[in-house]
Amino acid sequence: MRPDGEKSGKISVMEAPPCPLEPCLSADALRGRRVAVVGYGNQGRAHALNLRDSGIDVRVAGRPGSDARGRAASDGFGTLDTRMAAGQSDLVILALPDEVHAEVWAHDVAPVIQAGQVAGFIHGSSIHFGLVRPGAGIGIVMVAPKGPGTTLRARFQQGQGIPALLAVQQERDAAGGDPSAHALACAWAAGIGCGRAGVVRTSFEAEAVTDLFGEQAVLCGGMMGLAQAAFETLVEAGYPPLLAYTECVHEIKQVADLLYARGPAGMRRAISNTAEFGTYRAAPLIADEHVRTTMRRLLDEIRSGEFTRRMQSDHDAGATWFRAAREAAAAHPMERAGAEVRALMPWLEAEGHA
Ligand SMILES: NC(=O)c1ccc[n+]([C@@H]2O[C@H](COP(=O)([O-])OP(=O)(O)OC[C@H]3O[C@@H](n4cnc5c(N)ncnc54)[C@H](OP(=O)(O)O)[C@@H]3O)[C@@H](O)[C@H]2O)c1
CATH class of the missing domain: 1.10.1040.10 (N-(1-d-carboxylethyl)-l-norvaline Dehydrogenase; domain 2)
Structure with missing residues (x-):
C-alpha cells in the first residue's frame, strides 16, 4: 500500500501470499483412458515412462520416421503420427519445443481435436501468448515439473518426485460423470510422481512469465x-x-x-x-x-x-x-x-x- 492508502499494484516481498497446493495423489482418473505424449525429448521421455510405470496406457507420437519415435519404440512404446494421436486421445501431452507448438497445433492438432478432449502443456508460453488458440470445449491444462526430464525420471524410479506447477486455462466439455480437465491434469501430475512432492496450483500466465x-x-x-x-x-x-x-x-x-x-x-x-x-x-x-x-x-x-x-x-x-x-x-x-x-x-x- 502507498502511504495514502491506495494500492500501488506492487506487493511487498514480506506480504506475498503463500502458493496453494493441490493434493494430486492418484493417477486413477487416467486409468482406462487414452494418453499420448507428442515428442520424446527431455521431458517427453520422462512423462511417458513415468505414466506407463503408473499403469497408464501411453503411446508416443511424433514425425513419421523421426529419431524420437525410434527411441520410443526401442523403449517399448507403440508410436503413431501426431495427427492420429491428437484425434484419438483423451489427453494429448505436447512435449515439444515451444517454438514448434504453433505449427504443430495448426497442422496436426487443430484439424482433428474435438471438444471434450484435453491438451496438456509442460510450459505456459504458447497458450498464454496466443501462439496456440484452442477451440471452445477443449480442456487446456499444464503440468510443469520444476526440473529436467532426467531428474523427473530418476526421482520417480527412487520412489520420490519433484515439485510441479499445475494450471487449467480452459475446462473441457465433459460428459456427465466424466472427470474434468482439472482432474485429468491432477492424475497426470500424480502419474509422473510430482504428487509425491508438491503440486502448486498456478496459472499459465504466472508460470510462463516467472x-x-x-x-x-x-x-x-x-x-x-x-x-x-x-x-x-x-x-x-x-x-x-x-x-x-x-x-x-x-x-x-x-x-x-x-x-x-x-x-x-x-x-x-x-x-x-x-x-x-x-x-x-x-x-x-x-x-x-x-x-x-x-x-x-x-x-x-x-x-x-x-x-x-x-x-x-x-x-x-x-x-x-x-x-x-x-x-x-x-x-x-x-x-x-x-x-x-x-x-x-x-x-x-x-x-x-x-
Ligand atoms: N527441458 C526441460 O528441462 C524443461 C523443463 C520444464 C518444461 N519444459 C517444457 O517441456 C516442453 C518440451 O521441451 P523439451 O526440452 O523436453 O523438448 P526437447 O527435448 O527439445 O524435445 C523435443 C521433441 O520434440 C520433437 N520435435 C521437435 N520438433 C518437432 C516437430 N516440428 N514436430 C514433431 N516433433 C518435433 C523431437 O523429436 P524429433 O526431432 O526426433 O522429431 C523431440 O522428441 C517445452 O514446452 C518446454 O518448455 C522443458
Whole structure:
C-alpha cells in the first residue's frame, strides 16, 4: 500500500501470499483412458515412462520416421503420427519445443481435436501468448515439473518426485460423470510422481512469465553473463584461463548444490567466513540499480509478449539469429578452459555427466 492508502499494484516481498497446493495423489482418473505424449525429448521421455510405470496406457507420437519415435519404440512404446494421436486421445501431452507448438497445433492438432478432449502443456508460453488458440470445449491444462526430464525420471524410479506447477486455462466439455480437465491434469501430475512432492496450483500466465524471467535473469542468462564477465576480467588481468574458469564457472555447482539442498541461509553457513563476508560486500554492488532496471526491462519484454514474438519470428525465419548466437557462444575461450578442467575429472564421464 502507498502511504495514502491506495494500492500501488506492487506487493511487498514480506506480504506475498503463500502458493496453494493441490493434493494430486492418484493417477486413477487416467486409468482406462487414452494418453499420448507428442515428442520424446527431455521431458517427453520422462512423462511417458513415468505414466506407463503408473499403469497408464501411453503411446508416443511424433514425425513419421523421426529419431524420437525410434527411441520410443526401442523403449517399448507403440508410436503413431501426431495427427492420429491428437484425434484419438483423451489427453494429448505436447512435449515439444515451444517454438514448434504453433505449427504443430495448426497442422496436426487443430484439424482433428474435438471438444471434450484435453491438451496438456509442460510450459505456459504458447497458450498464454496466443501462439496456440484452442477451440471452445477443449480442456487446456499444464503440468510443469520444476526440473529436467532426467531428474523427473530418476526421482520417480527412487520412489520420490519433484515439485510441479499445475494450471487449467480452459475446462473441457465433459460428459456427465466424466472427470474434468482439472482432474485429468491432477492424475497426470500424480502419474509422473510430482504428487509425491508438491503440486502448486498456478496459472499459465504466472508460470510462463516467472519461468522465462527466472531463466533469463538468473539461471541461464544472468548466471552465464556474470560468469563470462568474471572469467574475462581475470584473464584480461593476466590470470590463467584454467584458474579463472575453476573459480568463476566450475565452482558454481558447489554453491548451487548448497542452495538447492539448504536454501540461502544454509548455503551461507556452509561457506567460509571469508566467502560470506565477500557476499555481503559484493552482492549489492553487483545487483545495483542498473541491474534491477535491466531486470524490469526483461520482465516487461516477457509480459508484453515481445520476447516470445521475437523468438517465434526468428524461428519462422530459419532461426538465423539463434544459430549465430549459439555458434559465437561455443567459440568463446571459456569452452577451452572448461574442457581442460573437466579433463582433470575423468570420473565425470563414468558417472554419466559428460
Ligand atoms: N527441458 C526441460 O528441462 C524443461 C523443463 C520444464 C518444461 N519444459 C517444457 O517441456 C516442453 C518440451 O521441451 P523439451 O526440452 O523436453 O523438448 P526437447 O527435448 O527439445 O524435445 C523435443 C521433441 O520434440 C520433437 N520435435 C521437435 N520438433 C518437432 C516437430 N516440428 N514436430 C514433431 N516433433 C518435433 C523431437 O523429436 P524429433 O526431432 O526426433 O522429431 C523431440 O522428441 C517445452 O514446452 C518446454 O518448455 C522443458
